[in-house]
Amino acid sequence: MNLRFEVIWNQLPMFANGLWNTVWICVVGMLLSLMAGIILVLPLISRRRSLQLPAELFVDVGRAIPFLMLVYLVFYGLPSFGLVLDRWTTAIVCLVLYNTAYIAEILRSAWANIPRGQLEAGRAFGFTGMGLLRRITLPQIMIAAAPVLGNQLIQIIKDSAFLAIITVPELTHAARTVQANHFVPFESFIFAALMYWGLCLLIEAGIKQVEQVRAVYAKY
């Protein structure tokens, strides 16, 4: 066996570019999903069944469809309806559609675990509607959900590898290109895998940090 890691060394710019694309697509996808998730969680936690039902349906469907299937549907399926999205737009749209469901569910379960008394105190002190949400409920949801949201970011990064299939030049795509051009499958894929791992370690360190800070605010 003769491994040629110098090829990887020479192709480093390609990997760096792939890594960068993976990072920004996932971060943008995460932020947009978070915003969408916050909006979607409102009907989920509302007391009105007529609002709850459609939101629950969205969450159910969102969690049932495999990510790759969603990518196929949007990239290859939507053009049948005259809606053609380029690969970058498809990447972001799919990440957001897919993760919004998960994030809304994460936020809902964080909400369900906030001691009711604190929300009641908010009402007793004259907060209502948006004021209650913005000042009392949402901050506590976010604090409670922070570590789980970090894990979701790791999930997004791993899912984003599927985007190679529609030729988004992210990390997996870079590895595939290098191996195809230079016939170094093991070197190329193991290097990309290590880069994913490094990314996850970084996020996990971030989660630890958040958990330490959070202990001050979240415990009651």
Add this chain to the structure above:
Amino acid sequence: MLNTEIDTDTIPAVHLLYLCKKFGRHEVLTDINLKVVPGETVCLLGPSGSGKSTLLRCINFLETSDFGEIFLHGTRVAYGRSAGKKGLTEAELAKLRTRVSMVFQHFNLWPHMTVLGNIVEAPIHVQKRPRAQVIAEAEALLLKVGLLDKRDVYPSRLSGGQKQRVAIARALAMKSDVILFDEPTSSLDPELVGEVLSVIKQLAEDGMTMIIATHEMDFAREVASRVVFLDGGRVLESGEPKAFFRRPTTERARQFLERYVR
């Protein structure tokens, strides 16, 4: 006694007429008549399940009463069937709630805000009072409850007694007409009860209007200007604490006191 000479014409801070409350078919409060004039400290006594918490929660609209009238400072704010909610918007309810503040059994401080943050939150964001002034008042209140040094600490770093004193300062900061206490010391370790009761006692001496549900009989005897005995959702007795503790008129109250006071 503080309040025996209070002019009966004084406008009551809280006045309930025939207040009723049901949970489903279970009638929890029946024909509650209660008048609390400014400066009074009313202690609500009664066995577990007698409706003390529910009564307090009806007064600040955390529960919707089903029948009867509620007057706050002479203004009729709820009446008739579904007395609590009909005809009042959520915003109007919120405004009413700021005139009656509440101290909860489990403190219910907001964990994501500092001690000072907890106190100034509603005055600034609900009552829209000027920030600098509210903060200055909050610091004065913290001094009063003996916690000025904890100003920038988060609730998770406080003992139960300290949390409850912060909760009392938070209620005082609303400058409401009346403060409702729902068993303010029931979830405290015995050695922490005293520090909270002494703060409440000080408030009573300052002439704050308060309604306090409590199981602390010695405290009620000492601090209350009036005790109200609830049982099965009805007011069975209402009167001077001395007389009540010495000679309760109803058999139920006598049995209740035998269990609590030796």
